[in-house]
Each structure stands twice: as C-alpha cells, then as structure tokens.
Amino acid sequence: MTLSPAAPAPLPVEPPSGCPFDPPAEFGRLRIEEPLTKISLPDGSWAWLATRYADIRAILGDTRFSSDTTRPGYPLSGMTGGANTENRGFIRMDPPEHTRLRRMVTREFMVKRVEAMRPEIQRITDELCDAMERAGSGEQGVDLVEALALPVPSLVISLLLGVPYDDHAVFQDLTGKLLSRTIDEADRDVARRELWSYLDRLVSAKEAAPGDDILSRLITEQQAAGELTHNEVVAFCALLLVAGHETTANMIGLSALTLMGDQETADRLRAEPALIRGAVEELLRFHSIIRNGPRRVATEDIEIAGQVIRAGEGVVVAVPSANRDETVFPDADRLDVCRPNAQHHVAFGYGIHQCLGQALARVELQVVIGTLLRRFPTLRPAVPLAEIPFRTDMAIYGCHALPVTW
Numbered sequence: 001m002t003l004s005p006a007a008p009a010p011l012p013v014e015p016p017s018g019c020p021f022d023p024p025a026e027f028g029r030l031r032i033e034e035p036l037t038k039i040s041l042p043d044g045s046w047a048w049l050a051t052r053y054a055d056i057r058a059i060l061g062d063t064r065f066s067s068d069t070t071r072p073g074y075p076l077s078g079m080t081g082g083a084n085t086e087n088r089g090f091i092r093m094d095p096p097e098h099t100r101l102r103r104m105v106t107r108e109f110m111v112k113r114v115e116a117m118r119p120e121i122q123r124i125t126d127e128l129c130d131a132m133e134r135a136g137s138g139e140q141g142v143d144l145v146e147a148l149a150l151p152v153p154s155l156v157i158s159l160l161l162g163v164p165y166d167d168h169a170v171f172q173d174l175t176g177k178l179l180s181r182t183i184d185e186a187d188r189d190v191a192r193r194e195l196w197s198y199l200d201r202l203v204s205a206k207e208a209a210p211g212d213d214i215l216s217r218l219i220t221e222q223q224a225a226g227e228l229t230h231n232e233v234v235a236f237c238a239l240l241l242v243a244g245h246e247t248t249a250n251m252i253g254l255s256a257l258t259l260m261g262d263q264e265t266a267d268r269l270r271a272e273p274a275l276i277r278g279a280v281e282e283l284l285r286f287h288s289i290i291r292n293g294p295r296r297v298a299t300e301d302i303e304i305a306g307q308v309i310r311a312g313e314g315v316v317v318a319v320p321s322a323n324r325d326e327t328v329f330p331d332a333d334r335l336d337v338c339r340p341n342a343q344h345h346v347a348f349g350y351g352i353h354q355c356l357g358q359a360l361a362r363v364e365l366q367v368v369i370g371t372l373l374r375r376f377p378t379l380r381p382a383v384p385l386a387e388i389p390f391r392t393d394m395a396i397y398g399c400h401a402l403p404v405t406w
C-alpha cells in the first residue's frame, strides 16, 4: 500500500510534555473522533491504527487478523524482526504453527510452575538489594535500572532458559539494539545476526551436554523426537530471552518511579502488602509499556467500528490507548491501586498471542515492588524528573536510567 497525496501522520509516540507516564495525548482525541485512523509507516506504506479498548480486543481476538510478518501488507517495524521467515519466533506466526510451538513451552510458564519460583525470585531480589545497601547511594545516587530493574528479570530468564548470566552484557546490548526505534536497519541486522550466532552456539553446546532448563528440555524432548529443528530451538531462545527481560525491567523502573512520586500510595502498600497484587495490575494498565503494537494484517475483509479493513491491510493496535479508555476504566488517567477492574487491561495483549510470560512478569513485579517498598522506605529520585532519560526512542517504554537515593 503506498500513500495517497494527503499522507497520514506517523504513529504518535511522544508523551504529553511534563507528563512522562501518559500515552500521547492524540490517542484521547482519536478514541472519540477517529477510532480507526490511517498512520504512515517508516517504509512509506500505511496501516490502520486502532485506539478503542473494544475494537482492540475485537482485533486481537479474531484470528482472521494474522501475526505472520511474511504476509504481504503486514505493517513491519524494525523491532518486529523483519519479514525473515526462518528465524522468527512463534509470536510472528499463525495457527496451526503458532499453536504447535507455543504448546511446547506453555507448561514452563503456568501459574503453578511460576509460583514455585517465587522464593528463588525473592532470593535474587534480596541479594541485589543487599548489594545496593552495601554500596550505598553516595553523592550521585544509584541507577536503579542497572542495580535491580534489569538484573532481576534478566537473571530469572537466564536461569530458566539455561543461558549463562555471565554473558548478560552481550545479550542485553544486542536485544537493546533490536528494540531501538532509532537505530538504522543495517545496524539492527548486524545485531540480529550476532544474537543469532551467539544463541546458535549456545544451543549446539546444550545439544552436546543438556542441563536442567527449558532449552535442554526442548532439545531432549521435542528436537530428539523430530518435532523441532535446531534453528527452531534457537528461535525459541531468542524470543523468550528478548521478551523475558526488557519488558519486566521497564515495568519495574516505571513502577518504582511512580511510587516514589506518590507517597500516599506507597505508604498504603507498605501498610497493606496484600494490595500489591492489585497494584501491579493497575501499574501494568497505567504504564502499558508496549508502545508500538501489537500489529496484525487482515486476511479477509473485516468490519471494525463501522470501517471495513480490507484483506492485506495492516493494523497497529495502541495498547496504551485501550488501557486509558474511559468507557472501561473511569478516571483512566489516575493511578488507583484499588481499581476494581484493573486486571481487565490489555497490557499483555489479548487472544491467542496473549503474553506467555505474564504469570512470571506478575510474580517478578510483585516481589520487586514489595521488597523495594519494605527495604527502602526513603527511596527517592536523585535527579529532577526532567533529567530522567525516558525511552521515547524504544518499542518498549520505560527509563534508560533511573538514578535514586535513600
């Protein structure tokens, strides 16, 4: 699809000035006036942008909207991994392939399995907090992203997959490049190839000497039975590694920053830790860190909000807009940790691709937020809000760094 002379605007990404937690103000107008609107894409084509909660659930819940990046018309953004057919994970596939592959790892991320990891996640968090305490916050403050927000999910997913955490600098740097909105395509391709060859070597090593982790189980069960190829195991690993640490890390940073600025809520959660579960749902709704999608392409003509989306046309759904839809979440721009329907948010998506790691993300967030509130009651930003580098340049919103003191 090429653009008509009256070219549509690109996807709004900038939060309103002075308000780094809110989605672009434009979404509010679009929800009322143009719930389906055309946006331009970096390659010169266009796609539909959906902004209302009900329409977004309808689109994500309808498998006639495809996740297959190789289909003509799919609204590619660099971060979606390109149209590359062989190396894309099941997040970019449709049934029956998606169902077949997702089923192989579902049990690893079930609530019961993840709950059993809570003590280990608590231990990892406590150790990192001990290290923060020992080092002290000093004059400059400590970067909470580096000290806690990134290492917790990164250590946990490395442990689950069997990726050596000592290599975290390598995979964090490469996944950071894959998720950047500003990097040029050639550099992103280099990062993608480097991550692939790192994981390719890791999978080969596990084929020779399997351990007790998800990758080894995929190798000894599915690959050995001829149900998975070596490359499919590598693709699994790439997807879980990228999805498993950047996302939760940014939610931890933003949640900590929000609670540091809202002492009343922080005090309430300290006094009533049982409220933390609900608070995590509300923080997920409020922050909606996936700012660039999910994305789909229509496989047939489908009517949404009175507008026919033609087969082959792309759709970008604005999760942050759905989660601030006043018709579902009254007073949606206010953080209310006791909001009765916060858990109806679509921060983890909806439908068959709904986040596989959501139980894990929830436990990580509950543990880290609860521990921070308990152990650092005087935690506060070490710099003014205006000096915090927010990730408006990334597909996953958050802060690049968060200097704190206590």
Ligand code: HEM
Residues within 6 Å of the ligand: 067, 090, 091, 092, 102, 239, 240, 243, 244, 245, 247, 248, 251, 289, 290, 294, 295, 346, 347, 348, 349, 350, 352, 353, 354, 355, 356, 357, 358, 360, 361
């Ligand atoms: C706060 C943290 C997280 C958020 C906000 C988040 C958000 C999302 C969203 C919106 C989707 C749907 C994508 C689509 O429909 O195209 C998704 C899918 C996925 N997420 Fe997460 N995620 C988080 C944490 C995690 C973690 C910790 C893992 C760990 C393994 C993970 C693994 C996945 C996978 C594998 C998929 C693809 C599922 C499929 O296609 O069937 N995510 N996530």
